[in-house]
Structures are given as C-alpha cells and as structure tokens.
Amino acid sequence: MEQPKLQIVETIIALDQTNVLDVLRKAFRLIADCYEADTMDESLAGARHLLENYSVPPYMTLKLYIVISASSNDWSYAEEYRLQAERLYTGICRTPHLSNRPGVDLEGVRKELDILSAYQLDNRPTFRPTLPQSLVLPSNDSMLSDDDTEEEEEQLDEVRDECAGADSLYDYGDLPGYVNALEDILHNYKHMSPLVKLRTCLLVASVTDSPSHAISRREEAEQLWREQKNFFGARMPADVQSFLQAARGQLDELARDQLETGSTSADDPVENAALSNATAELSRIRLEDQQGDNHANH
Structure with a gap:
C-alpha cells in the first residue's frame, strides 16, 4: 500500500x-x-x-x-x-x-x-526570453575589484537602475525609446563597468534600425567581450562566465544576421567597410571553433 x-x-x-x-x-x-x-x-x-x-x-x-x-x-x-x-x-x-x-x-x-x-x-523552453532578460549582469562583487571605492559601487548600483529603467521600454515595445535610453546611459556614464558597457552596446546593436549604427556598436561590444574574457581569464566568476556566454551567442547571431541580410547600402563606403569587418570577424570565429574541434579530436 x-x-x-x-x-x-x-x-x-x-x-x-x-x-x-x-x-x-x-x-x-x-x-x-x-x-x-x-x-x-x-x-x-x-x-x-x-x-x-x-x-x-x-x-x-x-x-x-x-x-x-x-x-x-x-x-x-x-x-x-x-x-x-x-x-x-x-x-x-x-x-x-x-x-x-x-x-x-x-x-x-x-x-x-x-x-x-x-x-x-x-531543456530550454521553446520560447526565447526577451533580449534584455537573456543578458543578466553579474553581481557587483564580480564586477568590482578590491581597489574600487564605495563611490564606484554606488555608481554601479545607479547605472544598474538606469539599465532596468531602459529595459522597461523594451518590454513596452518602445524600441526607438529603448535605443535612446541606452545611448543616454553610454553618454552619461563614461566610466561604467566594462561588462555593463558591453551589455549596453550589444543591446543597441540588436535593436537599432540603423545598419551602420548596429555594426559599429556590435564591433565595440565584440572588443569589450574579448577584453573582459582576457581580463578575467581562468579566475572568471561563474556569473561573469554565464554573462559572457550569453553575450557571445548574441554577438555571433548579430554577425550572422548582418552577413545574411547584407544590411548595408552598396553605395555607402562606411557601411560596406563595417560589413567587411563583420565578415572577417565571423570567419575568424568560425575558424577558431574549427581549430578547437580539431584539437579536441586529436
């Protein structure tokens, strides 16, 4: 029984x-x-x-x-x-x-x-979380060093609040307002945490309707991603690793979208140059992945 x-x-x-x-x-x-x-x-x-x-x-x-x-x-x-x-x-x-x-x-x-x-x-669900929700910032402890001051910690809390306020515009579907709010954050917080800046640039690149602006911010985010990966190295906190993994996926998706849609004007040398950079970057990433797979198989 x-x-x-x-x-x-x-x-x-x-x-x-x-x-x-x-x-x-x-x-x-x-x-x-x-x-x-x-x-x-x-x-x-x-x-x-x-x-x-x-x-x-x-x-x-x-x-x-x-x-x-x-x-x-x-x-x-x-x-x-x-x-x-x-x-x-x-x-x-x-x-x-x-x-x-x-x-x-x-x-x-x-x-x-x-x-x-x-x-x-x-076991991911069939639906995808909204873009801001998929890029969860690490904790303050992971982003601050022992040398950072109380004032710097307060500024990090402040910029977190600004990011949360901006994200609400995305939830409301106000994408132009969202891009403007993100750009205001980049403009007003010149010395923000690189991880916050990476997230903000990546979100702008993902949402803006300007192809050249999207490519520019994506390249900026790409550089920040690599700098932060090298900065943390083997001592990377778990929540930083999770964030960088999510950012890596979004960066790769953006690069593929820009390649597949050809999102530049044929007559615009600035946009064409940016797209060429995106093409070269994605090719390099794929080559690194292939080399990593080959190394793992030996």
Missing part, C-alpha cells in the same frame, strides 16, 4: 524550535530525503519554507537555491534560482571565513551547479 505523501512544511513546523541551527539541519535532511525520493514538490516546498521563515546561513542558502532550481518544473523559475546560486557561490568562494568553514564542500557544489547548468541548457 502506498504511503501517504509527506507534508514537509508541517513536519518542519512540528520540530522542536528551541535551537534554530538544529531545526535547519534536520529540515535540510528532510528536504534532501524528499529530493532523493523524487518528491520534488515536497523538496521545493520545504526549501522555500526555510528561506522564507528562517535566517539561513549562506552555504545552506546556496544548497537550498540548488534544490529549488533542481526541483522546479518551471524552466524560468529554475533558471532564476540557478543564477542566484551561481552568484552566491561566487560570493562564498571569495569570502574565506565562509568558504573555509567545516562542512563546506565548494567542489561538490560546483559539480552540482555544472550539472544543473547543463540540464537547463539542454
């Missing part, structure tokens, strides 16, 4: 609440048991209950984010929590008093996140 379904929230509430850390440990074990038993709705409910009702330590919060992402059958919701987990993972890695605590297994968590990322990638 099938046993009745475990009501995990009621079970957690029924625990002796005297010692909160003890409650969290026992509750997490219950959540893990539900997950391993493939009762995803229960593990999801338990994880959300802990996050909403207790002050959960960072490492356990990270693990709960992973549980929520892995348990949800809503791709967008799962992706939201996966990205939160990636950002928190990066923060913990950069904070010795958190990363060196007993029981913290960052190597194991990294494997879980990689598996989750691969699953999400292989």
Whole structure:
C-alpha cells in the first residue's frame, strides 16, 4: 500500500524550535530525503519554507537555491534560482571565513551547479526570453575589484537602475525609446563597468534600425567581450562566465544576421567597410571553433 505523501512544511513546523541551527539541519535532511525520493514538490516546498521563515546561513542558502532550481518544473523559475546560486557561490568562494568553514564542500557544489547548468541548457523552453532578460549582469562583487571605492559601487548600483529603467521600454515595445535610453546611459556614464558597457552596446546593436549604427556598436561590444574574457581569464566568476556566454551567442547571431541580410547600402563606403569587418570577424570565429574541434579530436 502506498504511503501517504509527506507534508514537509508541517513536519518542519512540528520540530522542536528551541535551537534554530538544529531545526535547519534536520529540515535540510528532510528536504534532501524528499529530493532523493523524487518528491520534488515536497523538496521545493520545504526549501522555500526555510528561506522564507528562517535566517539561513549562506552555504545552506546556496544548497537550498540548488534544490529549488533542481526541483522546479518551471524552466524560468529554475533558471532564476540557478543564477542566484551561481552568484552566491561566487560570493562564498571569495569570502574565506565562509568558504573555509567545516562542512563546506565548494567542489561538490560546483559539480552540482555544472550539472544543473547543463540540464537547463539542454531543456530550454521553446520560447526565447526577451533580449534584455537573456543578458543578466553579474553581481557587483564580480564586477568590482578590491581597489574600487564605495563611490564606484554606488555608481554601479545607479547605472544598474538606469539599465532596468531602459529595459522597461523594451518590454513596452518602445524600441526607438529603448535605443535612446541606452545611448543616454553610454553618454552619461563614461566610466561604467566594462561588462555593463558591453551589455549596453550589444543591446543597441540588436535593436537599432540603423545598419551602420548596429555594426559599429556590435564591433565595440565584440572588443569589450574579448577584453573582459582576457581580463578575467581562468579566475572568471561563474556569473561573469554565464554573462559572457550569453553575450557571445548574441554577438555571433548579430554577425550572422548582418552577413545574411547584407544590411548595408552598396553605395555607402562606411557601411560596406563595417560589413567587411563583420565578415572577417565571423570567419575568424568560425575558424577558431574549427581549430578547437580539431584539437579536441586529436
């Protein structure tokens, strides 16, 4: 006879609440048991209950984010929590008093996140997220260095708010207004984070109805992408890696579109030169990909 379904929230509430850390440990074990038993709705409910009702330590919060992402059958919701987990993972890695605590297994968590990322990638929904939503900026911690001042962090928060305000114009379908708002950001924040500038240039290139402007901003974004990839190198935070991967896909798509549509005037030498650069760049990218594949096969 099938046993009745475990009501995990009621079970957690029924625990002796005297010692909160003890409650969290026992509750997490219950959540893990539900997950391993493939009762995803229960593990999801338990994880959300802990996050909403207790002050959960960072490492356990990270693990709960992973549980929520892995348990949800809503791709967008799962992706939201996966990205939160990636950002928190990066923060913990950069904070010795958190990363060196007993029981913290960052190597194991990294494997879980990689598996989750691969699953999400292989199970994308048939619809595509809107363009701004597909280019999620990394956390402030990932974009700021130890030498950056409090004022620079405040400016980063300010430009984030400006970007969010501009993105709302895209959601409303006001594409000319969106391009103008993005250009205002580029004009008003001369010393913005290169990753923010990369995103802004890429969005302008993707939305503007001016072919020459699109090519110019795409080339600027391409240069920023390569500079940032080289800057972060092997020590690249996970959320920066995710952002650069998304940007790379959009850059390649833009270059292909410009090649396939021939989006220049035959009589315009400036636009023709820009298109020639785009052609050469895409050819070089394809050659690098082929060389990488050949190297992997040997």
